[in-house]
Amino acid sequence: MFDTLMILSLTILTVAILLNLFRLVRGPSNADRVQALDAIGINLISGIAIFSVFLHTHAFFELILLIGILSFIGTIAFARFIERGYAIERKR
Amino acid sequence: MSFLHFIVLMPFLATILIPFLYKKWGHRIHTGWFVVFVPLTIFISLLLYLPEISNGNFIATSMPWIPSLGINLDIYLDGLALMFALIISGIGVLVVIYSIFYMSKEREALHNFYIYLLLFMGAMLGLVISDNVLALYTVWELTSISSFLLIAYWYERKKSRAGALKAMLITVFGGLMMLAGLIMLAMISDTYSIREMIASVNVIQDSYLFIPAMILLLLGAFTKSAQFPFSIWLPDAMEAPTPISAYLHSATMVKAGIYLVARMTPIFGGHSLWFWLVAGIGLLTLLYGSLRAVRQTDLKALLAFSTISQLGLIMSLLGVGSAAYYFSGGEQQELYALALFAALFHLFNHSTFKGALFMVVGIIDLESGTRDIRRLGGLMAIMPVTFTIAVIGSLSMAGLPPFNGFLSKEMFFTGMLQAAEVNMFTLEGFTILFPIIAWVASVFTFIYCFILLFKPFFGSLRLDQLPKKKVREAPLGMLVPPSILAILVVVIFFLPNVLSDSLLKPALLSIGPFTSLNEIPFEITAWHGWNTEIYMTIGVIVVGLLLFFMVKNWNSILRIYPDNLSLNSLYNSGIEKMESSSSSFTNFYMTGSIRHYIMYILIAFVGILATAVISLDSVSFNLNFKANVSIYDVSILAAMVVAAFMTLLTKNRITAIVSLGAVGYLMVMVYVIFRAPDLALTQMVVETATTVLFLLCFYHLPKFGKRIEKLPFKLTNFLVAISVGLTFTVLTLIATNHKLYHSISSYFENAYELAGAKNIVNAILVDFRGFDTMMEIAVLLIAGLGVFTLIKLRSKDGDNNETK
Numbered sequence: 001m002f003d004t005l006m007i008l009s010l011t012i013l014t015v016a017i018l019l020n021l022f023r024l025v026r027g028p029s030n031a032d033r034v035q036a037l038d039a040i041g042i043n044l045i046s047g048i049a050i051f052s053v054f055l056h057t058h059a060f061f062e063l064i065l066l067i068g069i070l071s072f073i074g075t076i077a078f079a080r081f082i083e084r085g086y087a088i089e090r091k092r
Numbered sequence: 093m094s095f096l097h098f099i100v101l102m103p104f105l106a107t108i109l110i111p112f113l114y115k116k117w118g119h120r121i122h123t124g125w126f127v128v129f130v131p132l133t134i135f136i137s138l139l140l141y142l143p144e145i146s147n148g149n150f151i152a153t154s155m156p157w158i159p160s161l162g163i164n165l166d167i168y169l170d171g172l173a174l175m176f177a178l179i180i181s182g183i184g185v186l187v188v189i190y191s192i193f194y195m196s197k198e199r200e201a202l203h204n205f206y207i208y209l210l211l212f213m214g215a216m217l218g219l220v221i222s223d224n225v226l227a228l229y230t231v232w233e234l235t236s237i238s239s240f241l242l243i244a245y246w247y248e249r250k251k252s253r254a255g256a257l258k259a260m261l262i263t264v265f266g267g268l269m270m271l272a273g274l275i276m277l278a279m280i281s282d283t284y285s286i287r288e289m290i291a292s293v294n295v296i297q298d299s300y301l302f303i304p305a306m307i308l309l310l311l312g313a314f315t316k317s318a319q320f321p322f323s324i325w326l327p328d329a330m331e332a333p334t335p336i337s338a339y340l341h342s343a344t345m346v347k348a349g350i351y352l353v354a355r356m357t358p359i360f361g362g363h364s365l366w367f368w369l370v371a372g373i374g375l376l377t378l379l380y381g382s383l384r385a386v387r388q389t390d391l392k393a394l395l396a397f398s399t400i401s402q403l404g405l406i407m408s409l410l411g412v413g414s415a416a417y418y419f420s421g422g423e424q425q426e427l428y429a430l431a432l433f434a435a436l437f438h439l440f441n442h443s444t445f446k447g448a449l450f451m452v453v454g455i456i457d458l459e460s461g462t463r464d465i466r467r468l469g470g471l472m473a474i475m476p477v478t479f480t481i482a483v484i485g486s487l488s489m490a491g492l493p494p495f496n497g498f499l500s501k502e503m504f505f506t507g508m509l510q511a512a513e514v515n516m517f518t519l520e521g522f523t524i525l526f527p528i529i530a531w532v533a534s535v536f537t538f539i540y541c542f543i544l545l546f547k548p549f550f551g552s553l554r555l556d557q558l559p560k561k562k563v564r565e566a567p568l569g570m571l572v573p574p575s576i577l578a579i580l581v582v583v584i585f586f587l588p589n590v591l592s593d594s595l596l597k598p599a600l601l602s603i604g605p606f607t608s609l610n611e612i613p614f615e616i617t618a619w620h621g622w623n624t625e626i627y628m629t630i631g632v633i634v635v636g637l638l639l640f641f642m643v644k645n646w647n648s649i650l651r652i653y654p655d656n657l658s659l660n661s662l663y664n665s666g667i668e669k670m671e672s673s674s675s676s677f678t679n680f681y682m683t684g685s686i687r688h689y690i691m692y693i694l695i696a697f698v699g700i701l702a703t704a705v706i707s708l709d710s711v712s713f714n715l716n717f718k719a720n721v722s723i724y725d726v727s728i729l730a731a732m733v734v735a736a737f738m739t740l741l742t743k744n745r746i747t748a749i750v751s752l753g754a755v756g757y758l759m760v761m762v763y764v765i766f767r768a769p770d771l772a773l774t775q776m777v778v779e780t781a782t783t784v785l786f787l788l789c790f791y792h793l794p795k796f797g798k799r800i801e802k803l804p805f806k807l808t809n810f811l812v813a814i815s816v817g818l819t820f821t822v823l824t825l826i827a828t829n830h831k832l833y834h835s836i837s838s839y840f841e842n843a844y845e846l847a848g849a850k851n852i853v854n855a856i857l858v859d860f861r862g863f864d865t866m867m868e869i870a871v872l873l874i875a876g877l878g879v880f881t882l883i884k885l886r887s888k889d890g891d892n893n894e895t896k
Contacts, residue, residue, distance in 0.1 A: 007724070014727040017758075021731050024754055025738050033750040040757055048764050059769040066773055067760070070780040074753065077784045082746070086791040088784070 171598025270312025317349025371411025
């Protein structure tokens with residue numbers, strides 16, 4: 001019963017990823033696409049968490065944290081690029 | 093190392109000393125005076141061997157060079173080798189003396205000249221007395237190289253360089269062919285020694301490599317000895333200084349091919365192809381050279397073509413003489429062996445009179461300033477000694493008594509008449525052409541000899557046409573060497589049998605089918621009755637004189653033959669075509685576009701792999717995977733595929749980056765599904781870093797011409813991409829289905845006991861296979877340093893460019 005629930009939530013998350021992908025493909029502006037990528041990252045976090053419970057392991061917990069940090073950094077980089085035209089400022 | 097080895101190596105040792113001598117004494121004493129002792133010593137030491145060799149003995153000695161491969165500096169001094177060695181060193185002495193007076197001490201780079209000359213001399217000596225075929229080939233190429241250097245001695249002249257290049261290309265082509273032929277012979281007979289090859293001649297004649305080896309060897313000999321159609325380099329080699337022309341291109345190097353043919357006659361003689369090739373090409377060369385010589389207006393060019401023609405004569409005699417091996421004993425054999433004898437005799441005679449003639453032409457050139465026969469004339473009164481030498485040389489070449497050319501010409505006719513009766517080889521009917529061609533060529537030889545003699549020396553002196561206003565006789569030192577040769581020409585006519593007994597018969601013993609000197613019955617006599625040969629000679633003289641005095645009436649006929657069909661223009665256009673076609677071929681596939689190169693690489697990959705898989709008939713796999721694929725995996729993969737296609741099809745760079753990022757993120761999920769937490773971690777970090785780097789790059793894309801547009805569709809790209817994907821998918825399926833051995837991963841499961849690590853992946857990375865990790869760290873370090881230097885150096889370069 002518990003496993004079924006887990007698989008069900010995994011499936012729902014996958015559907016969410018696919019829907020995000022639709023936004024990524026169609027998204028009229030670049031901002032939409034970056035948002036979609038960010039959301040995919042969040043979905044991955046949840047997916048990995050559920051997967052860890054399903055597998056009874058905590059080997060993937062660092063990964064969850066890492067995705068949280070890195071998808072944040074990635075989104076920031078994209079946002080800066082879209083807004084200012086560059087991702088990292090030059091000192092000069 | 094024996095005394096003979098020392099003799100051969102002496103010229104090479106002397107080349108080391110020459111620059112020092114030149115530097116110390118060169119401005120006071122002509123360097124040639126030092127050099128002349130080298131050939132003189134060689135000549136005298138070789139003369140010491142003469143009595144031994146004349147008795148029919150030989151001297152063999154060896155020095156190890158690469159003994160493990162059977163390559164040694166084997167020396168085999170028999171009659172043939174001694175004859176050539178004496179010609180080389182003897183004429184070498186005379187040429188060096190002549191060059192002392194010919195080459196100016198002040199203007200010329202004499203150390204170069206004598207180094208090249210001595211290199212050549214040593215190589216040529218080594219060539220004739222070498223018994224090991226690979227040593228022979230080595231010095232054979234050394235003669236080509238030193239000849240190249242000598243032809244281009246005045247390297248600031250364009251024609252010298254062109255002539256040197258042509259001679260190099262042709263002779264090295266032949267040399268490489270010869271190497272192949274020699275290696276074939278060595279393979280058949282399982283020895284590198286020529287003597288042992290001759291001993292195992294039966295094995296060689298039965299081999300299927302017999303004919304290829306013969307043809308390849310002949311190619312080498314024909315190119316070196318300027319036989320038709322490889323004769324074109326010799327006239328262009330006349331750009332060399334005249335002493336060089338006299339030495340290399342008349343007396344020695346061009347006889348290397350003759351030497352090879354003579355040396356190989358015991359192996360190949362008696363075979364019909366050898367007979368027809370050597371005799372036929374020889375006669376063709378004889379006729380071609382004599383016809384072309386008549387047309388020349390430059391004295392050296394005339395002599396060059398006459399050399400070609402005379403070499404053809406010797407070659408044809410060797411060809412006819414090879415028939416002696418067809419018979420075993422008897423009168424027939426003797427008659428054909430006479431042709432071999434005649435070849436050796438004429439070879440010796442040619443070296444004497446042609447050397448003298450070249451020196452005469454050099455004297456005329458130096459004293460009058462030109463070699464053009466249209467501007468020369470009436471030199472007889474001014475240069476009586478030169479004229480006398482020229483008379484002796486040219487009449488000997490024409491084949492008149494009382495000069496040695498007469499004797500060998502008579503024997504040549506005898507040989508050719510004998511060849512007309514050849515009836516043991518196929519194509520018998522053609523042999524009747526032999527004496528006819530020989531006679532016609534002799535007529536033309538007669539004509540050009542008279543042109544050579546009459547045009548510069550008779551007629552009226554036209555001082556206004558000559559570059560030098562004061563024409564006078566050459567200095568004594570310049571006249572001595574050609575005089576010695578001229579005296580030799582006359583002496584040989586009166587005392588031919590002295591030469592015959594001491595040199596020619598031992599030489600014939602080494603190439604003819606005789607076992608001892610006593611079997612050789614030939615006597616050279618100046619007069620042997622009213623026979624066909626003497627009538628032929630009289631005919632040559634009568635017709636030749638008639639044609640010579642009517643030369644203006646028929647000379648234009650020879651000019652009908654168009655120049656653009658000559659061998660030279662064929663060669664030139666051939667070289668040009670080769671260059672242009674190879675450059676257009678290279679331009680065809682080396683487009684400079686990386687897209688094309690990647691296409692070649694991928695097509696080659698797919699082509700080779702697909703052909704291998706299909707031809708080995710190994711396309712076998714089943715799709716019964718043991719892993720249970722859940723809907724979750726499938727949908728993640730589907731999302732990846734969509735994102736990947738998005739990267740391909742988008743027209744927006746940002747979109748491409750974002751979708752590539754999506755592929756990377758989903759890859760993290762795939763790693764999670766397959767239980768690889770470390771991989772997933774790394775993948776996540778690397779993915780983000782790459783994305784940020786891409787964004788960095790985008791900032792630097794040039795403003796100008798920056799168009800954000802969709803990738804154009806290209807059918808070839810599409811097909812290549814599809815086939816690469818298909819091939820590798822199929823290969824992966826095949827490979828996973830054919831696991832021959834168990835995995836070794838069970839070993840790593842004891843990581844905790846072995847390495848004290850609970851994480852197997854990390855244990856493998858830093859413990860079991862730590863070397864890989866170390867090198868990957870090095871890769872990262874190099875990449876980082878590379879990026880750093882690229883950025884630093886680029887900005888500096890940019891500054892430099894701006895200031896410019």
